[in-house]
Amino acid sequence: MAPSGTVVPGQAQVRALPRAWSASAWLSVGGALVVWVALLGPVITLIAHLSWGTFWSSLSAPGALGPLVTSVESGLVTLVILVVCCTPLGYLMARGRLPFPRVWETGVLCSLLLPPLVIGLLLVFMVGPYTWIGSILNWFHQTATNTFLALVIAEVYESAPYYVLGAQAAFAGVEPRLEQQAALLGDPPRRVFRRVTLPLAAPGLAMSLAVAWARAMGAFGAVVIIAYHPTGIPLQIFTTLQETGLPSALPFALVLLVVALPLPLFAYLWSARAGRRRRG
């Protein structure tokens, strides 16, 4: 042991480092807290201004939960469509296996950048009753305006770009040489996808799907144009706000949050757990 008063260079450094780290750590934590509180500000405000009496009376009114059921059902159908149709698209875009890849990417980006209200207007001209798609739907006694189908179409258009771009990034993060290695070890392409590609891309896919779910549940711009009926939760909030005022709309806003948030939170926690497991 070094005698008292003796400076041992190694020990002095070791003692100094944690103090410096602590100061920067506290700064980081403080900054993160400010950002977190700022981002959660609207949610905190919502809970602070909510009258629990109004909350229960609003939700217990006859038919009050109908829009919630509609939103959840249309959201789930949207997710199924996204997983089935957009996962392969994201994979092919990530692996550059589509002809004219930049054209595909630009198309997805354009649909991401279009304002939802404009998407709604354009959808009327694309799938409305007087279009050729509308005519085909008519043959099957269906229509793509003011129906459940219209609601799903609007939600798909509002959420698909988020999922496709997220899926593309998730698949691009899987090293192609790992897929080659799996093939050389005897796995045909489908099994390689199931055993290697999909598990490695899964955390990214889950996060993309969670974002798409949140977009679908909160879809309003396109919905208000093409699917005013059947009413989903976002439209219910809007009509309640217009007809009976802000306090009456707040309970439905809370319901929307409670329904829309668990899936993204679960996806985040699952992704983090998968990352921890890979790091051993």
Add this chain to the structure above:
Amino acid sequence: MLDADVEVDRRSFAVRAALSVGAGERVALFGPSGAGKTTVLEAIAGLVPIRRGFVSLGSRSLDGVPPWRRRIGLLRQDPGLFPHLSVRDNLLYGASSDESLAPIAAELGIDGLLGAMPARLSGGQAHRVALGRLLLAHCDALLLDEPYSGLDAGLRRTLTGLVVSLVVERSVPAVLVAHELADAQAFADRLLVLDGGSVVQSGSPSSVVRRPASRRVASLVGYLGFVASDSGVAGVHPERVMAGAHPSRGLVLSGVVSALRPAGAGWEADLRVSDTVVTCRLPEQPPGTEIDVTVLDPPYFGPDGAAISPVSSERSRLDP
């Protein structure tokens, strides 16, 4: 027996190579970066399409056979372990049963790591797991694409020795790609020198180094100087030079030491001979600046760069 004669299109040139590797034999494809060595391996593994030619393994023709049915193992510099699977699951990835898991893991010294995730492994451990995975998948041929070039020399020697013993023990043909001659020599019975997409020489590692077929091959295998003599242009390999004039042992050069630096256990000198500079390794520091050295049995090259048959009786003496 692995037989291949493949021609593969690349952006700037076509790669053409023919090789035949017997059971338990080890062949090294040696050449500079960009010569097309990896392309040849990928063509054999079925990862890149071939323009013409064939690949066969034993009695099986592999023409049109996809990679997952070839039973050819490929080890790269990146061990390519699946990060979401434990070491045990990685080892068993291509295995039909787990019977051989314990003995192979013990043989490779990774039996204590079976529960670990790949992210926790050191470079050497990861390479052992990758090798074990190929052994458990019962590959009929082994391809190695500079697998250990990122590791330190000691570990590289250990792993190369391990692969050599396993290849011999299991009698599988093995092909190594290397751009370091020492790696190729440590591994192979036979060397194929690939340059610009073509095999320019093949033979045992020592014969290729002692008797390069051309000046180009000579410079690839380490000849750092070429001096004109009566018998042609002599290639000077720094490690095949001895101090003093010994005309019976080779070509005697008299020159002026223009630079001297320590190298390993001895010295490396740049010697100016006529208008050229040759580099040579000497066990002792030269006593003065004007010295005689003997290039041991050097290869000679004609004006076209091709090797001239060895000249044993006639020796030349060159003065500065």
